[in-house]
Amino acid sequence: xxxxxxxxxxxxxxxxxxxxxxxxxxxxxxxxxxxxxxxxxxxxxxxxxxxxxxxxxxxxxxxxxxxxxxxxxxxxxxxxxxxxxxxxxxxxxxxxxxxxxxxxxxxxxxxxxxxxxxxxxxxxxxxxxxxxxxxxxxxxxxxxxxxxxxxxxxxxxxxxxxxxxxxxxxxxxxxxxxxxxxxxxxxxxxxxxxxxxxxxxxxxxxxxxxxxxxxxxxxxxxxxxxxxxxxxxxxxxxxxxxxxxxxxxxxxxxxxxxxxxxxxxxxxxxxxxxxxxxxxxxxxxxxxxxxxx
Amino acid sequence: xxxxxxxxxxxxxxxxxxxxxxxxxxxxxxxxxxxxxxxxxxxxxxxxxxxxxxxxxxxxxxxxxxxxxxxxxxxxxxxxxxxxxxxxxxxxxxxxxxxxxxxxxxxxxxxxxxxxxxxxxxxxxxxxxxxxxxxxxxxxxxxxxxxxxxxxxxxxxxxxxxxxxxxxxxxxxxxxxxxxxxxxxxxxxxxxxxxxxxxxxxxxxxxxxxxxxxxxxxxxxxxxxxxxxxxxxxxxxxxxxxxxxxxxxxxxxxxxxxxxxxxxxxxxxxxxxxxxxxxxxxxxxxxxxxxxxxxxxxxxxxxxxxxxxxxxxxxxxxxxxxxxxxxxxxxxxxxxxxxxxxxxxxxxxxxxxxxxxxxxxxxxxxxxxxxxxxxxxxxxxxx
Numbered sequence: 001x002x003x004x005x006x007x008x009x010x011x012x013x014x015x016x017x018x019x020x021x022x023x024x025x026x027x028x029x030x031x032x033x034x035x036x037x038x039x040x041x042x043x044x045x046x047x048x049x050x051x052x053x054x055x056x057x058x059x060x061x062x063x064x065x066x067x068x069x070x071x072x073x074x075x076x077x078x079x080x081x082x083x084x085x086x087x088x089x090x091x092x093x094x095x096x097x098x099x100x101x102x103x104x105x106x107x108x109x110x111x112x113x114x115x116x117x118x119x120x121x122x123x124x125x126x127x128x129x130x131x132x133x134x135x136x137x138x139x140x141x142x143x144x145x146x147x148x149x150x151x152x153x154x155x156x157x158x159x160x161x162x163x164x165x166x167x168x169x170x171x172x173x174x175x176x177x178x179x180x181x182x183x184x185x186x187x188x189x190x191x192x193x194x195x196x197x198x199x200x201x202x203x204x205x206x207x208x209x210x211x212x213x214x215x216x217x218x219x220x221x222x223x224x225x226x227x228x229x230x231x232x233x234x235x236x237x238x239x240x241x242x243x244x245x246x247x248x249x250x251x252x253x254x255x256x257x258x259x260x261x262x263x264x265x266x267x268x269x270x271x272x273x274x275x276x277x278x279x280x281x282x283x284x285x286x287x288x289x290x291x292x293x
Numbered sequence: 294x295x296x297x298x299x300x301x302x303x304x305x306x307x308x309x310x311x312x313x314x315x316x317x318x319x320x321x322x323x324x325x326x327x328x329x330x331x332x333x334x335x336x337x338x339x340x341x342x343x344x345x346x347x348x349x350x351x352x353x354x355x356x357x358x359x360x361x362x363x364x365x366x367x368x369x370x371x372x373x374x375x376x377x378x379x380x381x382x383x384x385x386x387x388x389x390x391x392x393x394x395x396x397x398x399x400x401x402x403x404x405x406x407x408x409x410x411x412x413x414x415x416x417x418x419x420x421x422x423x424x425x426x427x428x429x430x431x432x433x434x435x436x437x438x439x440x441x442x443x444x445x446x447x448x449x450x451x452x453x454x455x456x457x458x459x460x461x462x463x464x465x466x467x468x469x470x471x472x473x474x475x476x477x478x479x480x481x482x483x484x485x486x487x488x489x490x491x492x493x494x495x496x497x498x499x500x501x502x503x504x505x506x507x508x509x510x511x512x513x514x515x516x517x518x519x520x521x522x523x524x525x526x527x528x529x530x531x532x533x534x535x536x537x538x539x540x541x542x543x544x545x546x547x548x549x550x551x552x553x554x555x556x557x558x559x560x561x562x563x564x565x566x567x568x569x570x571x572x573x574x575x576x577x578x579x580x581x582x583x584x585x586x587x588x589x590x591x592x593x594x595x596x597x598x599x600x601x602x603x604x605x606x607x608x609x610x611x612x613x614x615x616x617x618x619x620x621x622x623x624x625x626x627x628x629x630x631x632x633x634x635x636x637x638x639x640x641x642x643x644x645x646x647x648x649x650x651x652x653x654x655x656x657x658x659x660x661x662x663x664x665x666x667x668x669x670x671x672x673x674x675x676x
Contacts, residue, residue: 001295001296001297001298001302001362001589001592001593002294002295002593002596002597003294003296003586003589003590003593004294004590004593004594004597005294006294009294058294058295178670182670182671182672185672186671186672186673193673194672194673196666196670196672196673197672197673197674197675198675199659199662199663199675201672202662202663202666202667202672202675203659203662203663203666205666205670205672206610206661206662206663206665206666206669206670207662209607209665209666209669209670210607210610210611210665213587213604213607213608213611214580214583214587214607214611215583217583217586217587217589217590218579218582218583218586220294220586220590221296221582221583221585221586221589223294224294224295224296225296227295228295228296228297230296234582235582237579238578238579238582238583241575241576241579242579242580242583285575285579287571287572287574287575290575290576290578290579291556291565291571291574291575291578293553
């Protein structure tokens with residue numbers, strides 16, 4: 001039993017974080033470089049989950065939490081699942097089925113889309129779609145008619161894989177909001193002292209740290225459970241629920257701690273909140289998965 | 294990262310399970326400290342004789358000298374087997390003993406540790422005072438050095454098991470005029486020493502489990518100081534983070550049993566059809582799972598680096614508040630039946646009322662949030 005990253009995993013995480021900081025800062029999420037996907041592909045993050053790479057889910061979860069911290073492109077999630085379970089090498093868009101239509105996210109340059117249909121992961125070909133800006137400013141959204149045929153992935157672990165990686169993205173998003181809030185609370189002064197001195201602010205920040213620790217720990221456990229095939233459906237659902245909550249609650253608290261500037265379009269806090277809302281719709285944890293015996 | 298246990302740890306788990314299955318007493322532990330003391334001592338002695346006391350304590354002092362992971366395995370199996378709370382032994386086993394292991398002289402360790410493990414010596418903790426609660430550094434109880442004796446005057450409060458204890462880990466001011474964290478000493482104080490008066494205090498759940506303690510010219514040998522005169526704060530703090538690391542695995546198992554029972558009860562009485570209740574139960578089930586994940590992560594950190602991570606205080610805060618949410622839900626599902634509660638009953642209402650201690654004792658939830666904000670996030674100290 002060991003729930004801390006080993007040296008290889010720490011190195012992998014550090015490389016990811018360093019690259020993201022230099023090439024994909026969070027503040028730039030609304031206007032990412034047109035060739036960002038190509039860069040991610042070149043660096044190996046788009047295809048790292050392919051079967052030949054032999055990467056365990058625990059290492060993946062660590063890397064995706066770092067990517068999520070910088071609000072990395074959403075298509076990394078469906079592309080990772082497609083790479084592992086279908087063997088696709090290219091970019092795959094994210095599909096969120098709705099009543100009578102399907103929302104496609106991050107579909108620019110993607111030939112297929114993948115999402116959950118009921119409990120199973122499925123994918124389908126997409127043509128040219130007209131997309132518009134989404135609530136989450138890092139991505140575009142397009143509406144299409146439901147595909148006439150969906151290729152379903154029979155292995156239930158594919159759906160859990162998507163849920164796990166989305167949870168990792170949400171953990172990263174919650175971390176980003178926590179750090180942004182704590183940094184601001186150290187710097188912003190009112191009543192002639194940093195606002196982080198006041199317990200009213202300090203305790204909001206502490207609660208953000210608690211939510212991050214809770215969600216990250218369960219993420220690690222769930223990743224190991226999926227690797228080991230041990231009560232994976234429950235543990236991954238628990239990880240997703242706690243991660244979504246951490247991302248959303250931290251997103252809200254971060255705006256509150258920033259005060260007036262936190263409400264503006266110019267400042268970064270709303271980027272985390274909006275990403276959190278979107279992730280909440282990606283393979284959400286259903287209560288019955290958590291209540292099952 | 295992996296969540297599997299080694300073959301050796303798995304064998305150890307089976308040993309624990311078998312012994313507990315055959316030996317956990319059928320009768321319930323009495324609730325009141327005065328009634329429970331014989332039960333607690335006898336049970337601790339049985340644990341010791343069978344080799345289950347002090348699993349990761351040094352073998353030289355009566356422990357088993359095994360790993361912290363094996364200690365966790367034992368605590369998990371202990372809780373799963375519904376074995377009784379160690380009760381009056383908890384201060385000695387969970388706090389006094391570990392503090393002695395880290396800070397005491399050979400002589401002090403050789404005398405006290407085996408007695409704690411055998412259940413022969415009951416310990417209590419003299420930290421809080423009427424004027425020093427969350428602000429623990431405001432301790433006023435003083436010790437005047439008189440030759441090779443410390444003469445103690447003052448009072449302590451909220452001292453669990455004081456009225457049945459043999460020894461106390463007593464933190465007091467030994468330097469006259471010293472302030473705050475300086476000038477304090479950690480002293481082993483015999484509770485049967487002349488000049489000590491204990492006034493038991495009843496809790497709102499009905500038990501008399503803690504007490505106020507008064508010291509009137511109490512003479513304790515200077516040799517009973519642990520870790521050197523004036524180092525009391527450092528000695529007292531040395532075990533806190535350790536405690537916060539492993540101390541909650543038993544709570545996690547208990548909470549995991551509670552949430553299963555709650556879900557079963559809500560299914561049985563149909564309340565699970567209320568979406569809000571189903572949602573809260575689902576939430577708590579996920580949170581209980583996360584407590585185990587956090588504890589395992591913290592233990593792994595200890596194994597890897599020798600020290601618990603700074604997130605240990607997060608586990609403490611989260612577990613205590615989660616426990617209270619569970620207790621509140623249990624009472625909610627009971628409905629108006631909670632109104633039939635009488636002092637002395639051992640039931641969900643009792644757990645609910647006793648549970649208020651979880652976010653007060655050993656550092657309130659508010660102090661924990663200060664610690665998390667300052668040590669984990671680096672926010673400016675407000676005190």
